[in-house]
Amino acid sequence: MANLTYSIVQAAAAEVETPLLVLPHFEGERAPVGAAAEVDSRLGGAIARVLERGDFKGKRDEALVLYPRDGEVAAERVLLVGLGKRDDYTMERLRRAVGTAVRQAERLGAPAVALSLAFQEGVRGDPGFRSAGRAAAEAAVLAAWDFREFKTQQDGAAPAGVASLVLIARDGAEAEELERGAHFGAVVARGENLARELASRPGNVATPTHLAEVAERIAGAHGLGITVLDREGMRKEGMGALLAVAQGTEEEPRFIVLEYKGADSAEGPLVLVGKGITFDSGGISIKPAERMEDMKFDMSGAAAVLGAVQAIAELKLPVHLVALIPSTENLPSGRSMKPGDIIRSHLGKTIEIVNTDAEGRLILADALSYARRYRPRAILDAATLTGACVIALGHHAIGLMGNDDALVEEVRSAGERAGERCWPLPLWDDYRPQIDSTFADLKNTGGRPAGTITAGLFLKEFVGDVPWAHLDIAGTAYRDEAAPYLRKGATGAPTRLFVEWVRGRSER
Numbered sequence: 001m002a003n004l005t006y007s008i009v010q011a012a013a014a015e016v017e018t019p020l021l022v023l024p025h026f027e028g029e030r031a032p033v034g035a036a037a038e039v040d041s042r043l044g045g046a047i048a049r050v051l052e053r054g055d056f057k058g059k060r061d062e063a064l065v066l067y068p069r070d071g072e073v074a075a076e077r078v079l080l081v082g083l084g085k086r087d088d089y090t091m092e093r094l095r096r097a098v099g100t101a102v103r104q105a106e107r108l109g110a111p112a113v114a115l116s117l118a119f120q121e122g123v124r125g126d127p128g129f130r131s132a133g134r135a136a137a138e139a140a141v142l143a144a145w146d147f148r149e150f151k152t153q154q155d156g157a158a159p160a161g162v163a164s165l166v167l168i169a170r171d172g173a174e175a176e177e178l179e180r181g182a183h184f185g186a187v188v189a190r191g192e193n194l195a196r197e198l199a200s201r202p203g204n205v206a207t208p209t210h211l212a213e214v215a216e217r218i219a220g221a222h223g224l225g226i227t228v229l230d231r232e233g234m235r236k237e238g239m240g241a242l243l244a245v246a247q248g249t250e251e252e253p254r255f256i257v258l259e260y261k262g263a264d265s266a267e268g269p270l271v272l273v274g275k276g277i278t279f280d281s282g283g284i285s286i287k288p289a290e291r292m293e294d295m296k297f298d299m300s301g302a303a304a305v306l307g308a309v310q311a312i313a314e315l316k317l318p319v320h321l322v323a324l325i326p327s328t329e330n331l332p333s334g335r336s337m338k339p340g341d342i343i344r345s346h347l348g349k350t351i352e353i354v355n356t357d358a359e360g361r362l363i364l365a366d367a368l369s370y371a372r373r374y375r376p377r378a379i380l381d382a383a384t385l386t387g388a389c390v391i392a393l394g395h396h397a398i399g400l401m402g403n404d405d406a407l408v409e410e411v412r413s414a415g416e417r418a419g420e421r422c423w424p425l426p427l428w429d430d431y432r433p434q435i436d437s438t439f440a441d442l443k444n445t446g447g448r449p450a451g452t453i454t455a456g457l458f459l460k461e462f463v464g465d466v467p468w469a470h471l472d473i474a475g476t477a478y479r480d481e482a483a484p485y486l487r488k489g490a491t492g493a494p495t496r497l498f499v500e501w502v503r504g505r506s507e508r
Helices: 035-042 046-052 091-108 128-144 172-200 208-222 231-237 240-246 292-315 360-374 387-393 405-418 429-435 451-460 495-506
Strands: 005-010 021-025 063-066 078-082 112-116 164-169 225-229 254-261 270-274 276-280 320-330 342-344 350-352 378-383 398-402 422-424 468-472
Touching (some): 005 128, 005 172, 021 035, 021 091, 035 046, 046 063, 063 091, 091 112, 091 128, 128 172, 164 172, 172 208, 172 292, 172 495, 208 225, 208 254, 208 276, 231 240, 240 320, 240 360, 254 292, 270 495, 276 360, 292 378, 292 495, 320 360, 360 451, 378 495, 387 451, 405 422, 405 468, 405 495, 451 468
Parallel strands (some): 021 112, 270 320, 270 378, 378 468
Antiparallel strands (some): 063 078, 225 254, 254 320, 398 468
């Protein structure tokens, strides 16, 4: 897989030697601006003619390649990429444009791209060059990633892909801002690529033990505290819900605790929790065979937590953070939990098992209960929890719920900035009777109506008074069609959201 690097060069865009010079352009504007105007003058008005004739309109994700004659500019090719309308410009539009550029570079066999960001001056709410540098580097690193770990090459080496991004600055101040933003964006993107890598690995490779080994590598590289509980350790801890899910598989479960102390906090740490079901057959309530192979992605929440922790530690954010990952397979066997079983959770609450495919909330219940010992400032969990969330929000938004309105809005805003959008759903008491049980304190599913909300209400039972928000990433953790800066398969969501939320908290 490509490991894209970035650099900053202080120069005129027309003088930058590169296989592909990328010039973003707003939809409907007939004259080139910024660096594009400078390059156009060197090309004898070629860009202006293309715009005037409507051969390139600047629509979102649109692209057009121009071939300069020898000596006109230093670049071998010039790529116009569309941003859509000027009034709609956001950092997500820039990410998409950079992703489009990387895809075009791959098609052309260009190993590097150079990008000018001067076009964004004067746009409404000008985000500045630090934000633009962050978005550009983030998108390029994400777009260049390609999971080929299990591909055998029949005719030589794998495609080289795009190896480098050059951000063009006009002066020293601009270069400094671009460097600061690009460093942050590249680190976060590498964290999200780790999450994509882990989620893409099959269940016979990315086992709970494998996740623990990756956590140990992260801890060793960045000096983090780590604790890993095996099955016996979970028994001693009283994690009855996690163990109930794990009892049907021979693969050893793991409960992973990572602690990053980038700052002391009298208020307690922030806690991230990620669902780590490394393969989900549904258990005794077995899933249909069609697309069951996608259930390797059921540990995407755990993968995102690991990716976020790696990025947060590498960025040295001044925050105290604890990450919790409950991890197991969910398989049918003679030992598996059964519909009708009643189990006792870590918190002590009893749970009637109505459907063994509603297992993610069981392992999260024990993790959320365990988190309370840290007296955290806030807990944020992520899980591919419910198919109902896909029905409600499709593949474009994360389902967001919580017990604290201010925290929910904080997370929603972080997702908007990070490009991993969320939409709040209500945890009204009216839905709570759906998870009442005749025989236990509660049952593990409330049926089909409002399935995402009742799953959130189930989790709420285990957090107490701690401010908590839950991200249902069932529709966004993996996709058949993704933004240009991603590929089919694992997206790594919500790694970027996690990091952005923690960054915002670290600056309070």
